[in-house]
Amino acid sequence: MDDLITSPANPRLKLIRRLRERKVREQHGLFYVEGIRLVAEAIQQDWPIEMLVVAPHRLSSAFAWQHVEQARRKGIRILEVSPQAFESLALKENPQGIAVVACQRWAPLSMVNPNAGELWVALEAIQDPGNLGTILRTAEAVGAKGVILLEHTTDPYDPVAVRASMGAVFTQQLVRTTQDEFLHWCAQTHPPLIGTSDKARQDYHEFSYPQGLILMMGSEREGLSPVYAALCQTMVAIPMVGRVDSLNVAVATAVVLYEIFNQRRRRENRTRMGVSEEQLS
Amino acid sequence: MDDLITSPANPRLKLIRRLRERKVREQHGLFYVEGIRLVAEAIQQDWPIEMLVVAPHRLSSAFAWQHVEQARRKGIRILEVSPQAFESLALKENPQGIAVVACQRWAPLSMVNPNAGELWVALEAIQDPGNLGTILRTAEAVGAKGVILLEHTTDPYDPVAVRASMGAVFTQQLVRTTQDEFLHWCAQTHPPLIGTSDKARQDYHEFSYPQGLILMMGSEREGLSPVYAALCQTMVAIPMVGRVDSLNVAVATAVVLYEIFNQRRRRENRTRMGVSEEQLS
Numbered sequence: 001m002d003d004l005i006t007s008p009a010n011p012r013l014k015l016i017r018r019l020r021e022r023k024v025r026e027q028h029g030l031f032y033v034e035g036i037r038l039v040a041e042a043i044q045q046d047w048p049i050e051m052l053v054v055a056p057h058r059l060s061s062a063f064a065w066q067h068v069e070q071a072r073r074k075g076i077r078i079l080e081v082s083p084q085a086f087e088s089l090a091l092k093e094n095p096q097g098i099a100v101v102a103c104q105r106w107a108p109l110s111m112v113n114p115n116a117g118e119l120w121v122a123l124e125a126i127q128d129p130g131n132l133g134t135i136l137r138t139a140e141a142v143g144a145k146g147v148i149l150l151e152h153t154t155d156p157y158d159p160v161a162v163r164a165s166m167g168a169v170f171t172q173q174l175v176r177t178t179q180d181e182f183l184h185w186c187a188q189t190h191p192p193l194i195g196t197s198d199k200a201r202q203d204y205h206e207f208s209y210p211q212g213l214i215l216m217m218g219s220e221r222e223g224l225s226p227v228y229a230a231l232c233q234t235m236v237a238i239p240m241v242g243r244v245d246s247l248n249v250a251v252a253t254a255v256v257l258y259e260i261f262n263q264r265r266r267r268e269n270r271t272r273m274g275v276s277e278e279q280l281s
Numbered sequence: 282m283d284d285l286i287t288s289p290a291n292p293r294l295k296l297i298r299r300l301r302e303r304k305v306r307e308q309h310g311l312f313y314v315e316g317i318r319l320v321a322e323a324i325q326q327d328w329p330i331e332m333l334v335v336a337p338h339r340l341s342s343a344f345a346w347q348h349v350e351q352a353r354r355k356g357i358r359i360l361e362v363s364p365q366a367f368e369s370l371a372l373k374e375n376p377q378g379i380a381v382v383a384c385q386r387w388a389p390l391s392m393v394n395p396n397a398g399e400l401w402v403a404l405e406a407i408q409d410p411g412n413l414g415t416i417l418r419t420a421e422a423v424g425a426k427g428v429i430l431l432e433h434t435t436d437p438y439d440p441v442a443v444r445a446s447m448g449a450v451f452t453q454q455l456v457r458t459t460q461d462e463f464l465h466w467c468a469q470t471h472p473p474l475i476g477t478s479d480k481a482r483q484d485y486h487e488f489s490y491p492q493g494l495i496l497m498m499g500s501e502r503e504g505l506s507p508v509y510a511a512l513c514q515t516m517v518a519i520p521m522v523g524r525v526d527s528l529n530v531a532v533a534t535a536v537v538l539y540e541i542f543n544q545r546r547r548r549e550n551r552t553r554m555g556v557s558e559e560q561l562s
Contacts, residue, residue, distance in 0.1 A: 140523040247418065251531060
């Protein structure tokens with residue numbers, strides 16, 4: 001272990017602070033994760049970690065010390081810093097004194113296989129990292145496999161997205177793709193795509209979703225653009241009354257994902273009870 | 282109309298800036314609303330407005346000018362300011378140059394009447410104004426009447442909540458109450474209360490919700506506290522798989538609200554088709 005770093009001007013701490021910028025994160029393929037809950041999740045998931053940063057004088061819980069010990073046994077490099085040096089990194093006030101610099105991990109589009117029953121979410125041009133993190137959290141809760149980020153979508157490794165994901169950033173598969181690559185892949189593999197639009201005639205709640213599918217969600221302002229909408233087998237709408245004409249994108253995604261999840265659960269219950277789909281329809 | 286105000290140090294602009302603090306908002310019973318979309322909604326809803334603030338040199342759309350004109354005809358006081366003075370107020374970069382200082386409007390608990398079929402949401406100790414605004418927006422979309430804020434819940438008139446509500450802050454009824462007042466009111470009126478908890482045995486999707494009800498949601502970290510949970514006729518749980526053990530509170534509220542809304546829609550369709558509940562069950 002190195003000596004305790006006390007100066008916020010230390011070059012390694014400078015680099016960690018620069019990870020707040022997307023450009024720097026992408027350049028180094030790294031991101032910064034703060035707080036014992038998220039750090040514990042990263043260690044437990046055997047996530048590739050570049051470095052654990054600890055301010056021993058700030059670390060009060062036995063749970064946190066157990067994870068420092070676990071990281072040490074795994075051979076993860078540990079950087080000990082003074083409380084003041086830690087605060088220079090921290091994104092929140094009163095930080096817990098534990099963080100990791102972790103490696104970004106991207107899955108290739110070729111591993112997406114909705115035809116084998118997998119549930120995925122594809123996001124076009126989502127701007128707000130808090131919304132993206134919340135979508136990852138909900139996707140994890142309904143058993144989705146991962147999230148496909150179509151170009152111009154915000155960074156899932158943004159600290160705000162990481163925090164909002166409540167650890168789902170470590171368990172959901174993340175795929176980044178361009179429009180060209182996605183169109184080409186769709187032409188080859190014919191995945192079941194379901195899109196959402198407030199102008200669609202099909203009520204999201206009255207549609208029978210296939211077992212595997214990609215749910216396509218558009219941006220906060222514009223919705224799904226025509227090129228992606230045209231790819232979808234079905235466009236569904238979430239009905240609304242009252243004076244608002246749209247929902248928050250993380251809310252809209254959750255409402256449709258839970259409908260899909262409820263239908264999947266119903267199917268599984270039937271299978272468990274030995275009733276086939278044909279007998280019921 | 283007054284002369285154009287150019288100095289950010291003008292006392293009226295100073296007061297408007299201080300409305301960023303909850304304490305000052307409550308003291309004056311006012312809040313600050315920025316952007317043409319929200320300002321238009323406030324004017325169209327005949328919301329009580331203390332003052333319209335306009336930076337004429339920034340105002341480009343005819344839609345915005347129409348609303349300035351409409352406000353003038355309604356006798357609303359108009360404060361014209363320079364672009365620079367407006368920027369000193371603005372919460373966003375590149376502001377649209379139009380804002381209002383509006384009056385807070387609170388409804389009394391006595392107007393809440395779920396026994397007459399109304400849908401309400403009650404929130405305990407929600408901390409994040411973005412979550413609160415998003416909940417208002419979803420509540421409006423499903424035809425809820427309003428939101429009851431149990432003590433220690435964040436301020437719906439916080440600028441972040443106002444923006445996230447997308448105007449629902451002007452249409453949803455807002456009720457503020459203490460635990461004592463709420464308990465007393467419940468003992469007198471026996472409202473149907475449904476709470477949520479990840480430990481509940483009742484699946485939210487398999488429960489038949491009464492026509493009118495108050496959906497009780499707990500805080501981001503703690504959930505619903507025992508005193509409120511004990512009041513609920515039923516506690517429902519949202520099932521989850523995967524590594525996360527909770528949902529974002531605005532997402533959880535939306536998932537249950539849409540289940541309630543879907544059941545209401547189904548009932549209305551049956552009534553329209555002349556089929557009674559009894560015939561179906």
